[in-house]
Amino acid sequence: MSNRKLINQLIQLQELVVARIQKKVAMPKAPLDVLDQNIALLSENIPQRTKSHINDLLKKHPEAVVPLIDGHCTGCGMKLSISQANEVHHAEEIHRCPNCTRYLYVPSEVVAREHASRVYGEKRKIGIARFSTQPLMITPLTGNTSEEVLGEICERMQSEGFVEDGRQLLYMAMQREDIISTAIDGGMAFPHVRGVEGGGLTMALGIHKKGIHFGGPGRTLTRLFFFMVIPTATSAFYLKLLAGLSQTFRDKTARELLLNAENEEELWKALVQQTRKVIK
Known part of the structure:
Protein backbone atom coordinates (compact mmCIF):
# COMPACT_ATOMS: atom_id res chain seq x y z
CA MET A 1 0.00 0.00 0.00
CA SER A 2 1.37 3.44 -0.94
CA ASN A 3 1.90 5.98 1.83
CA ARG A 4 -0.62 8.42 0.32
CA LYS A 5 -3.20 5.65 0.15
CA LEU A 6 -2.44 4.67 3.75
CA ILE A 7 -2.90 8.26 4.98
CA ASN A 8 -6.22 8.49 3.11
CA GLN A 9 -7.29 5.21 4.71
CA LEU A 10 -6.34 6.50 8.16
CA ILE A 11 -8.37 9.66 7.54
CA GLN A 12 -11.38 7.57 6.49
CA LEU A 13 -10.96 5.36 9.55
CA GLN A 14 -10.83 8.42 11.79
CA GLU A 15 -14.00 9.80 10.19
CA LEU A 16 -15.83 6.54 10.85
CA VAL A 17 -14.66 6.45 14.48
CA VAL A 18 -15.71 10.07 14.96
CA ALA A 19 -19.05 9.32 13.26
CA ARG A 20 -19.56 6.52 15.78
CA ILE A 21 -18.86 8.94 18.65
CA GLN A 22 -21.21 11.50 17.13
CA LYS A 23 -24.01 8.98 16.70
CA LYS A 24 -23.58 7.72 20.26
CA VAL A 25 -23.77 11.31 21.53
CA ALA A 26 -26.74 12.35 19.39
CA MET A 27 -28.68 9.05 19.55
CA PRO A 28 -27.65 7.15 22.71
CA LYS A 29 -29.92 4.17 21.98
CA ALA A 30 -29.16 3.87 18.26
CA PRO A 31 -27.54 0.62 17.04
CA LEU A 32 -23.88 0.93 16.07
CA ASP A 33 -23.44 -2.46 14.36
CA VAL A 34 -23.06 -1.10 10.82
CA LEU A 35 -20.48 1.48 11.86
CA ASP A 36 -18.56 -1.12 13.87
CA GLN A 37 -18.49 -3.45 10.85
CA ASN A 38 -17.27 -0.68 8.55
CA ILE A 39 -14.54 0.29 11.02
CA ALA A 40 -13.38 -3.30 11.30
CA LEU A 41 -13.41 -3.76 7.51
CA LEU A 42 -11.43 -0.57 6.88
CA SER A 43 -8.89 -1.54 9.57
CA GLU A 44 -8.12 -4.98 8.13
CA ASN A 45 -5.14 -4.14 5.91
CA ILE A 46 -3.61 -1.31 7.93
CA PRO A 47 -0.16 -2.33 9.24
CA GLN A 48 -0.44 -3.53 12.82
CA ARG A 49 2.00 -0.99 14.28
CA THR A 50 0.13 1.90 12.61
CA LYS A 51 -3.24 0.47 13.61
CA SER A 52 -2.20 0.16 17.26
CA HIS A 53 -0.93 3.73 17.39
CA ILE A 54 -3.96 5.33 15.75
CA ASN A 55 -6.27 3.35 18.03
CA ASP A 56 -4.34 4.59 21.06
CA LEU A 57 -4.61 8.17 19.79
CA LEU A 58 -8.35 7.89 19.10
CA LYS A 59 -8.95 6.71 22.66
CA LYS A 60 -7.59 10.05 23.92
CA HIS A 61 -9.14 12.49 21.45
CA PRO A 62 -11.11 12.45 18.18
CA GLU A 63 -8.23 13.86 16.12
CA ALA A 64 -5.49 11.32 15.42
CA VAL A 65 -4.75 12.33 11.82
CA VAL A 66 -4.45 16.08 11.37
CA PRO A 67 -3.48 18.48 8.58
CA LEU A 68 -0.18 20.30 8.47
CA ILE A 69 -1.01 23.97 7.84
CA ASP A 70 1.71 26.59 7.31
CA GLY A 71 4.22 24.17 8.80
CA HIS A 72 2.21 23.72 12.02
CA CYS A 73 0.67 20.55 13.42
CA THR A 74 -2.97 21.53 13.82
CA GLY A 75 -3.38 19.01 16.61
CA CYS A 76 -1.00 20.61 19.11
CA GLY A 77 0.21 23.75 17.32
CA MET A 78 3.88 22.76 17.14
CA LYS A 79 5.83 24.30 14.24
CA LEU A 80 7.87 21.72 12.40
CA SER A 81 11.28 22.43 10.97
CA ILE A 82 11.47 23.16 7.25
CA SER A 83 12.98 19.74 6.58
CA GLN A 84 10.28 17.97 8.62
CA ALA A 85 7.52 19.87 6.83
CA ASN A 86 9.03 19.02 3.45
CA GLU A 87 9.06 15.35 4.36
CA VAL A 88 5.35 15.47 5.18
CA HIS A 89 4.70 17.22 1.85
CA HIS A 90 6.64 14.62 -0.13
CA ALA A 91 4.73 11.78 1.60
CA GLU A 92 7.44 9.22 0.88
CA GLU A 93 6.52 7.71 4.23
CA ILE A 94 3.90 8.53 6.84
CA HIS A 95 5.00 11.04 9.46
CA ARG A 96 3.94 11.85 12.98
CA CYS A 97 4.17 15.09 14.90
CA PRO A 98 7.34 15.01 17.06
CA ASN A 99 5.35 16.52 19.93
CA CYS A 100 1.87 14.97 20.06
CA THR A 101 2.60 11.93 17.80
CA ARG A 102 -0.52 12.48 15.67
CA TYR A 103 -0.23 11.44 12.04
CA LEU A 104 0.29 14.39 9.72
CA TYR A 105 -0.83 15.01 6.16
CA VAL A 106 -0.99 17.91 3.72
CA PRO A 107 -4.65 18.44 2.77
CA SER A 108 -5.56 18.81 -0.89
CA GLU A 109 -8.53 20.96 0.14
CA VAL A 110 -8.18 23.84 2.60
CA VAL A 111 -11.05 26.22 3.26
CA ALA A 112 -9.72 29.67 4.08
CA ARG A 113 -11.50 31.52 6.87
CA GLU A 114 -11.88 35.18 7.62
CA HIS A 115 -11.73 36.57 11.13
CA ALA A 116 -15.16 36.49 12.74
Missing part, protein backbone atom coordinates in the same frame (compact mmCIF):
# COMPACT_ATOMS: atom_id res chain seq x y z
CA SER A 117 -14.46 39.34 15.15
CA ARG A 118 -16.69 41.71 13.21
CA VAL A 119 -19.60 39.44 14.03
CA TYR A 120 -18.75 38.38 17.55
CA GLY A 121 -17.23 41.68 18.70
CA GLU A 122 -15.20 42.05 21.85
CA LYS A 123 -18.01 41.48 24.34
CA ARG A 124 -17.88 38.01 25.87
CA LYS A 125 -20.67 35.79 24.54
CA ILE A 126 -22.48 33.08 26.47
CA GLY A 127 -24.51 30.04 25.54
CA ILE A 128 -25.18 29.29 21.88
CA ALA A 129 -23.99 32.81 20.99
CA ARG A 130 -20.43 31.52 21.55
CA PHE A 131 -20.85 29.44 18.40
CA SER A 132 -23.44 31.16 16.25
CA THR A 133 -25.19 34.43 15.48
CA GLN A 134 -28.48 35.63 14.01
CA PRO A 135 -27.06 36.18 10.49
CA LEU A 136 -26.32 32.43 10.35
CA MET A 137 -30.01 31.57 10.79
CA ILE A 138 -31.66 30.55 7.49
CA THR A 139 -35.39 30.12 7.06
CA PRO A 140 -36.76 28.87 4.86
CA LEU A 141 -34.32 26.69 2.99
CA THR A 142 -35.69 26.07 -0.49
CA GLY A 143 -33.48 23.37 -2.03
CA ASN A 144 -34.87 19.96 -2.94
CA THR A 145 -31.69 17.91 -2.60
CA SER A 146 -28.95 17.49 -0.01
CA GLU A 147 -26.48 19.39 -2.18
CA GLU A 148 -28.88 22.28 -2.80
CA VAL A 149 -29.74 22.67 0.88
CA LEU A 150 -26.15 22.48 2.09
CA GLY A 151 -25.22 24.83 -0.74
CA GLU A 152 -27.60 27.47 0.63
CA ILE A 153 -26.03 27.18 4.07
CA CYS A 154 -22.45 27.32 2.74
CA GLU A 155 -23.32 30.36 0.65
CA ARG A 156 -24.63 32.13 3.77
CA MET A 157 -21.46 31.27 5.69
CA GLN A 158 -19.43 32.79 2.88
CA SER A 159 -21.56 35.93 2.61
CA GLU A 160 -21.25 36.48 6.37
CA GLY A 161 -17.46 36.22 6.22
CA PHE A 162 -16.95 32.89 7.98
CA VAL A 163 -15.32 31.23 4.96
CA GLU A 164 -13.90 32.60 1.73
CA ASP A 165 -15.07 29.79 -0.56
CA GLY A 166 -18.56 28.45 0.06
CA ARG A 167 -18.37 26.08 -2.90
CA GLN A 168 -15.29 24.41 -1.52
CA LEU A 169 -16.95 24.14 1.90
CA LEU A 170 -19.94 22.48 0.21
CA TYR A 171 -17.66 20.00 -1.56
CA MET A 172 -16.08 18.98 1.74
CA ALA A 173 -19.47 18.74 3.47
CA MET A 174 -20.79 16.44 0.74
CA GLN A 175 -17.66 14.30 1.02
CA ARG A 176 -18.42 13.89 4.72
CA GLU A 177 -22.05 12.92 4.00
CA ASP A 178 -20.81 10.25 1.56
CA ILE A 179 -19.09 8.47 4.47
CA ILE A 180 -22.30 8.20 6.49
CA SER A 181 -25.31 10.48 6.74
CA THR A 182 -25.38 12.94 9.64
CA ALA A 183 -29.19 12.78 9.77
CA ILE A 184 -30.76 11.42 12.97
CA ASP A 185 -34.23 10.83 14.37
CA GLY A 186 -36.60 13.76 14.77
CA GLY A 187 -35.98 15.15 11.30
CA MET A 188 -32.61 16.64 12.28
CA ALA A 189 -29.17 16.55 10.69
CA PHE A 190 -25.76 17.75 11.86
CA PRO A 191 -23.71 18.19 8.66
CA HIS A 192 -20.23 19.53 9.26
CA VAL A 193 -16.72 20.04 7.99
CA ARG A 194 -13.89 19.29 10.40
CA GLY A 195 -10.31 20.47 10.26
CA VAL A 196 -11.10 23.95 8.90
CA GLU A 197 -8.40 26.04 10.50
CA GLY A 198 -8.67 29.64 11.65
CA GLY A 199 -11.50 31.17 13.65
CA GLY A 200 -13.60 29.28 16.15
CA LEU A 201 -16.24 26.58 16.09
CA THR A 202 -19.11 28.07 14.09
CA MET A 203 -22.68 26.86 13.54
CA ALA A 204 -25.38 27.85 11.09
CA LEU A 205 -28.98 26.66 11.42
CA GLY A 206 -31.21 26.12 8.41
CA ILE A 207 -34.91 25.24 8.45
CA HIS A 208 -36.61 23.39 5.60
CA LYS A 209 -40.34 23.64 6.18
CA LYS A 210 -41.35 20.62 4.08
CA GLY A 211 -38.23 18.55 4.63
CA ILE A 212 -36.03 16.58 2.23
CA HIS A 213 -34.61 13.09 2.07
CA PHE A 214 -31.14 13.42 3.60
CA GLY A 215 -30.18 9.80 4.11
CA GLY A 216 -31.56 9.58 7.63
CA PRO A 217 -33.29 6.67 9.41
CA GLY A 218 -36.04 5.05 7.32
CA ARG A 219 -37.99 7.48 5.16
CA THR A 220 -37.84 10.32 7.63
CA LEU A 221 -37.67 13.78 6.07
CA THR A 222 -35.00 16.08 7.46
CA ARG A 223 -36.14 19.61 8.30
CA LEU A 224 -33.58 21.01 10.75
CA PHE A 225 -29.97 21.39 9.61
CA PHE A 226 -27.35 22.30 12.23
CA PHE A 227 -24.28 22.93 10.05
CA MET A 228 -20.92 23.27 11.82
CA VAL A 229 -17.43 24.31 10.77
CA ILE A 230 -14.97 22.75 13.20
CA PRO A 231 -11.28 23.65 13.60
CA THR A 232 -9.15 20.72 14.76
CA ALA A 233 -8.50 22.28 18.16
CA THR A 234 -12.24 22.55 18.93
CA SER A 235 -13.28 18.94 18.31
CA ALA A 236 -14.02 18.35 22.00
CA PHE A 237 -16.18 21.49 22.10
CA TYR A 238 -18.02 20.23 19.03
CA LEU A 239 -19.03 17.01 20.77
CA LYS A 240 -20.31 18.98 23.76
CA LEU A 241 -22.27 21.28 21.47
CA LEU A 242 -23.67 18.30 19.59
CA ALA A 243 -24.72 16.68 22.86
CA GLY A 244 -26.43 19.87 24.04
CA LEU A 245 -28.31 20.36 20.78
CA SER A 246 -29.44 16.76 20.46
CA GLN A 247 -30.51 16.67 24.11
CA THR A 248 -32.56 19.84 23.68
CA PHE A 249 -34.21 19.04 20.37
CA ARG A 250 -35.10 15.42 20.99
CA ASP A 251 -38.16 17.10 22.46
CA LYS A 252 -40.78 17.60 19.74
CA THR A 253 -42.08 20.81 21.29
CA ALA A 254 -38.60 22.36 21.18
CA ARG A 255 -38.22 21.36 17.53
CA GLU A 256 -41.58 22.84 16.64
CA LEU A 257 -40.55 26.20 18.10
CA LEU A 258 -37.72 26.33 15.57
CA LEU A 259 -39.82 25.06 12.69
CA ASN A 260 -42.59 27.57 13.36
CA ALA A 261 -40.32 30.62 13.42
CA GLU A 262 -41.62 33.06 10.81
CA ASN A 263 -38.32 34.79 10.17
CA GLU A 264 -34.63 34.55 11.02
CA GLU A 265 -34.88 36.87 14.01
CA GLU A 266 -37.54 34.64 15.57
CA LEU A 267 -35.48 31.55 14.75
CA TRP A 268 -32.44 32.98 16.55
CA LYS A 269 -34.50 33.93 19.61
CA ALA A 270 -36.04 30.44 19.75
CA LEU A 271 -32.62 28.77 19.44
CA VAL A 272 -31.14 30.92 22.21
CA GLN A 273 -34.12 30.35 24.50
CA GLN A 274 -34.29 26.58 24.02
CA THR A 275 -30.55 25.97 24.47
CA ARG A 276 -30.01 28.31 27.41
CA LYS A 277 -30.00 25.57 30.07
CA VAL A 278 -27.79 23.00 28.34
CA ILE A 279 -25.27 25.07 26.36
CA LYS A 280 -23.25 27.32 28.65
Whole structure:
Protein backbone atom coordinates (compact mmCIF):
# COMPACT_ATOMS: atom_id res chain seq x y z
CA MET A 1 0.00 0.00 0.00
CA SER A 2 1.37 3.44 -0.94
CA ASN A 3 1.90 5.98 1.83
CA ARG A 4 -0.62 8.42 0.32
CA LYS A 5 -3.20 5.65 0.15
CA LEU A 6 -2.44 4.67 3.75
CA ILE A 7 -2.90 8.26 4.98
CA ASN A 8 -6.22 8.49 3.11
CA GLN A 9 -7.29 5.21 4.71
CA LEU A 10 -6.34 6.50 8.16
CA ILE A 11 -8.37 9.66 7.54
CA GLN A 12 -11.38 7.57 6.49
CA LEU A 13 -10.96 5.36 9.55
CA GLN A 14 -10.83 8.42 11.79
CA GLU A 15 -14.00 9.80 10.19
CA LEU A 16 -15.83 6.54 10.85
CA VAL A 17 -14.66 6.45 14.48
CA VAL A 18 -15.71 10.07 14.96
CA ALA A 19 -19.05 9.32 13.26
CA ARG A 20 -19.56 6.52 15.78
CA ILE A 21 -18.86 8.94 18.65
CA GLN A 22 -21.21 11.50 17.13
CA LYS A 23 -24.01 8.98 16.70
CA LYS A 24 -23.58 7.72 20.26
CA VAL A 25 -23.77 11.31 21.53
CA ALA A 26 -26.74 12.35 19.39
CA MET A 27 -28.68 9.05 19.55
CA PRO A 28 -27.65 7.15 22.71
CA LYS A 29 -29.92 4.17 21.98
CA ALA A 30 -29.16 3.87 18.26
CA PRO A 31 -27.54 0.62 17.04
CA LEU A 32 -23.88 0.93 16.07
CA ASP A 33 -23.44 -2.46 14.36
CA VAL A 34 -23.06 -1.10 10.82
CA LEU A 35 -20.48 1.48 11.86
CA ASP A 36 -18.56 -1.12 13.87
CA GLN A 37 -18.49 -3.45 10.85
CA ASN A 38 -17.27 -0.68 8.55
CA ILE A 39 -14.54 0.29 11.02
CA ALA A 40 -13.38 -3.30 11.30
CA LEU A 41 -13.41 -3.76 7.51
CA LEU A 42 -11.43 -0.57 6.88
CA SER A 43 -8.89 -1.54 9.57
CA GLU A 44 -8.12 -4.98 8.13
CA ASN A 45 -5.14 -4.14 5.91
CA ILE A 46 -3.61 -1.31 7.93
CA PRO A 47 -0.16 -2.33 9.24
CA GLN A 48 -0.44 -3.53 12.82
CA ARG A 49 2.00 -0.99 14.28
CA THR A 50 0.13 1.90 12.61
CA LYS A 51 -3.24 0.47 13.61
CA SER A 52 -2.20 0.16 17.26
CA HIS A 53 -0.93 3.73 17.39
CA ILE A 54 -3.96 5.33 15.75
CA ASN A 55 -6.27 3.35 18.03
CA ASP A 56 -4.34 4.59 21.06
CA LEU A 57 -4.61 8.17 19.79
CA LEU A 58 -8.35 7.89 19.10
CA LYS A 59 -8.95 6.71 22.66
CA LYS A 60 -7.59 10.05 23.92
CA HIS A 61 -9.14 12.49 21.45
CA PRO A 62 -11.11 12.45 18.18
CA GLU A 63 -8.23 13.86 16.12
CA ALA A 64 -5.49 11.32 15.42
CA VAL A 65 -4.75 12.33 11.82
CA VAL A 66 -4.45 16.08 11.37
CA PRO A 67 -3.48 18.48 8.58
CA LEU A 68 -0.18 20.30 8.47
CA ILE A 69 -1.01 23.97 7.84
CA ASP A 70 1.71 26.59 7.31
CA GLY A 71 4.22 24.17 8.80
CA HIS A 72 2.21 23.72 12.02
CA CYS A 73 0.67 20.55 13.42
CA THR A 74 -2.97 21.53 13.82
CA GLY A 75 -3.38 19.01 16.61
CA CYS A 76 -1.00 20.61 19.11
CA GLY A 77 0.21 23.75 17.32
CA MET A 78 3.88 22.76 17.14
CA LYS A 79 5.83 24.30 14.24
CA LEU A 80 7.87 21.72 12.40
CA SER A 81 11.28 22.43 10.97
CA ILE A 82 11.47 23.16 7.25
CA SER A 83 12.98 19.74 6.58
CA GLN A 84 10.28 17.97 8.62
CA ALA A 85 7.52 19.87 6.83
CA ASN A 86 9.03 19.02 3.45
CA GLU A 87 9.06 15.35 4.36
CA VAL A 88 5.35 15.47 5.18
CA HIS A 89 4.70 17.22 1.85
CA HIS A 90 6.64 14.62 -0.13
CA ALA A 91 4.73 11.78 1.60
CA GLU A 92 7.44 9.22 0.88
CA GLU A 93 6.52 7.71 4.23
CA ILE A 94 3.90 8.53 6.84
CA HIS A 95 5.00 11.04 9.46
CA ARG A 96 3.94 11.85 12.98
CA CYS A 97 4.17 15.09 14.90
CA PRO A 98 7.34 15.01 17.06
CA ASN A 99 5.35 16.52 19.93
CA CYS A 100 1.87 14.97 20.06
CA THR A 101 2.60 11.93 17.80
CA ARG A 102 -0.52 12.48 15.67
CA TYR A 103 -0.23 11.44 12.04
CA LEU A 104 0.29 14.39 9.72
CA TYR A 105 -0.83 15.01 6.16
CA VAL A 106 -0.99 17.91 3.72
CA PRO A 107 -4.65 18.44 2.77
CA SER A 108 -5.56 18.81 -0.89
CA GLU A 109 -8.53 20.96 0.14
CA VAL A 110 -8.18 23.84 2.60
CA VAL A 111 -11.05 26.22 3.26
CA ALA A 112 -9.72 29.67 4.08
CA ARG A 113 -11.50 31.52 6.87
CA GLU A 114 -11.88 35.18 7.62
CA HIS A 115 -11.73 36.57 11.13
CA ALA A 116 -15.16 36.49 12.74
CA SER A 117 -14.46 39.34 15.15
CA ARG A 118 -16.69 41.71 13.21
CA VAL A 119 -19.60 39.44 14.03
CA TYR A 120 -18.75 38.38 17.55
CA GLY A 121 -17.23 41.68 18.70
CA GLU A 122 -15.20 42.05 21.85
CA LYS A 123 -18.01 41.48 24.34
CA ARG A 124 -17.88 38.01 25.87
CA LYS A 125 -20.67 35.79 24.54
CA ILE A 126 -22.48 33.08 26.47
CA GLY A 127 -24.51 30.04 25.54
CA ILE A 128 -25.18 29.29 21.88
CA ALA A 129 -23.99 32.81 20.99
CA ARG A 130 -20.43 31.52 21.55
CA PHE A 131 -20.85 29.44 18.40
CA SER A 132 -23.44 31.16 16.25
CA THR A 133 -25.19 34.43 15.48
CA GLN A 134 -28.48 35.63 14.01
CA PRO A 135 -27.06 36.18 10.49
CA LEU A 136 -26.32 32.43 10.35
CA MET A 137 -30.01 31.57 10.79
CA ILE A 138 -31.66 30.55 7.49
CA THR A 139 -35.39 30.12 7.06
CA PRO A 140 -36.76 28.87 4.86
CA LEU A 141 -34.32 26.69 2.99
CA THR A 142 -35.69 26.07 -0.49
CA GLY A 143 -33.48 23.37 -2.03
CA ASN A 144 -34.87 19.96 -2.94
CA THR A 145 -31.69 17.91 -2.60
CA SER A 146 -28.95 17.49 -0.01
CA GLU A 147 -26.48 19.39 -2.18
CA GLU A 148 -28.88 22.28 -2.80
CA VAL A 149 -29.74 22.67 0.88
CA LEU A 150 -26.15 22.48 2.09
CA GLY A 151 -25.22 24.83 -0.74
CA GLU A 152 -27.60 27.47 0.63
CA ILE A 153 -26.03 27.18 4.07
CA CYS A 154 -22.45 27.32 2.74
CA GLU A 155 -23.32 30.36 0.65
CA ARG A 156 -24.63 32.13 3.77
CA MET A 157 -21.46 31.27 5.69
CA GLN A 158 -19.43 32.79 2.88
CA SER A 159 -21.56 35.93 2.61
CA GLU A 160 -21.25 36.48 6.37
CA GLY A 161 -17.46 36.22 6.22
CA PHE A 162 -16.95 32.89 7.98
CA VAL A 163 -15.32 31.23 4.96
CA GLU A 164 -13.90 32.60 1.73
CA ASP A 165 -15.07 29.79 -0.56
CA GLY A 166 -18.56 28.45 0.06
CA ARG A 167 -18.37 26.08 -2.90
CA GLN A 168 -15.29 24.41 -1.52
CA LEU A 169 -16.95 24.14 1.90
CA LEU A 170 -19.94 22.48 0.21
CA TYR A 171 -17.66 20.00 -1.56
CA MET A 172 -16.08 18.98 1.74
CA ALA A 173 -19.47 18.74 3.47
CA MET A 174 -20.79 16.44 0.74
CA GLN A 175 -17.66 14.30 1.02
CA ARG A 176 -18.42 13.89 4.72
CA GLU A 177 -22.05 12.92 4.00
CA ASP A 178 -20.81 10.25 1.56
CA ILE A 179 -19.09 8.47 4.47
CA ILE A 180 -22.30 8.20 6.49
CA SER A 181 -25.31 10.48 6.74
CA THR A 182 -25.38 12.94 9.64
CA ALA A 183 -29.19 12.78 9.77
CA ILE A 184 -30.76 11.42 12.97
CA ASP A 185 -34.23 10.83 14.37
CA GLY A 186 -36.60 13.76 14.77
CA GLY A 187 -35.98 15.15 11.30
CA MET A 188 -32.61 16.64 12.28
CA ALA A 189 -29.17 16.55 10.69
CA PHE A 190 -25.76 17.75 11.86
CA PRO A 191 -23.71 18.19 8.66
CA HIS A 192 -20.23 19.53 9.26
CA VAL A 193 -16.72 20.04 7.99
CA ARG A 194 -13.89 19.29 10.40
CA GLY A 195 -10.31 20.47 10.26
CA VAL A 196 -11.10 23.95 8.90
CA GLU A 197 -8.40 26.04 10.50
CA GLY A 198 -8.67 29.64 11.65
CA GLY A 199 -11.50 31.17 13.65
CA GLY A 200 -13.60 29.28 16.15
CA LEU A 201 -16.24 26.58 16.09
CA THR A 202 -19.11 28.07 14.09
CA MET A 203 -22.68 26.86 13.54
CA ALA A 204 -25.38 27.85 11.09
CA LEU A 205 -28.98 26.66 11.42
CA GLY A 206 -31.21 26.12 8.41
CA ILE A 207 -34.91 25.24 8.45
CA HIS A 208 -36.61 23.39 5.60
CA LYS A 209 -40.34 23.64 6.18
CA LYS A 210 -41.35 20.62 4.08
CA GLY A 211 -38.23 18.55 4.63
CA ILE A 212 -36.03 16.58 2.23
CA HIS A 213 -34.61 13.09 2.07
CA PHE A 214 -31.14 13.42 3.60
CA GLY A 215 -30.18 9.80 4.11
CA GLY A 216 -31.56 9.58 7.63
CA PRO A 217 -33.29 6.67 9.41
CA GLY A 218 -36.04 5.05 7.32
CA ARG A 219 -37.99 7.48 5.16
CA THR A 220 -37.84 10.32 7.63
CA LEU A 221 -37.67 13.78 6.07
CA THR A 222 -35.00 16.08 7.46
CA ARG A 223 -36.14 19.61 8.30
CA LEU A 224 -33.58 21.01 10.75
CA PHE A 225 -29.97 21.39 9.61
CA PHE A 226 -27.35 22.30 12.23
CA PHE A 227 -24.28 22.93 10.05
CA MET A 228 -20.92 23.27 11.82
CA VAL A 229 -17.43 24.31 10.77
CA ILE A 230 -14.97 22.75 13.20
CA PRO A 231 -11.28 23.65 13.60
CA THR A 232 -9.15 20.72 14.76
CA ALA A 233 -8.50 22.28 18.16
CA THR A 234 -12.24 22.55 18.93
CA SER A 235 -13.28 18.94 18.31
CA ALA A 236 -14.02 18.35 22.00
CA PHE A 237 -16.18 21.49 22.10
CA TYR A 238 -18.02 20.23 19.03
CA LEU A 239 -19.03 17.01 20.77
CA LYS A 240 -20.31 18.98 23.76
CA LEU A 241 -22.27 21.28 21.47
CA LEU A 242 -23.67 18.30 19.59
CA ALA A 243 -24.72 16.68 22.86
CA GLY A 244 -26.43 19.87 24.04
CA LEU A 245 -28.31 20.36 20.78
CA SER A 246 -29.44 16.76 20.46
CA GLN A 247 -30.51 16.67 24.11
CA THR A 248 -32.56 19.84 23.68
CA PHE A 249 -34.21 19.04 20.37
CA ARG A 250 -35.10 15.42 20.99
CA ASP A 251 -38.16 17.10 22.46
CA LYS A 252 -40.78 17.60 19.74
CA THR A 253 -42.08 20.81 21.29
CA ALA A 254 -38.60 22.36 21.18
CA ARG A 255 -38.22 21.36 17.53
CA GLU A 256 -41.58 22.84 16.64
CA LEU A 257 -40.55 26.20 18.10
CA LEU A 258 -37.72 26.33 15.57
CA LEU A 259 -39.82 25.06 12.69
CA ASN A 260 -42.59 27.57 13.36
CA ALA A 261 -40.32 30.62 13.42
CA GLU A 262 -41.62 33.06 10.81
CA ASN A 263 -38.32 34.79 10.17
CA GLU A 264 -34.63 34.55 11.02
CA GLU A 265 -34.88 36.87 14.01
CA GLU A 266 -37.54 34.64 15.57
CA LEU A 267 -35.48 31.55 14.75
CA TRP A 268 -32.44 32.98 16.55
CA LYS A 269 -34.50 33.93 19.61
CA ALA A 270 -36.04 30.44 19.75
CA LEU A 271 -32.62 28.77 19.44
CA VAL A 272 -31.14 30.92 22.21
CA GLN A 273 -34.12 30.35 24.50
CA GLN A 274 -34.29 26.58 24.02
CA THR A 275 -30.55 25.97 24.47
CA ARG A 276 -30.01 28.31 27.41
CA LYS A 277 -30.00 25.57 30.07
CA VAL A 278 -27.79 23.00 28.34
CA ILE A 279 -25.27 25.07 26.36
CA LYS A 280 -23.25 27.32 28.65
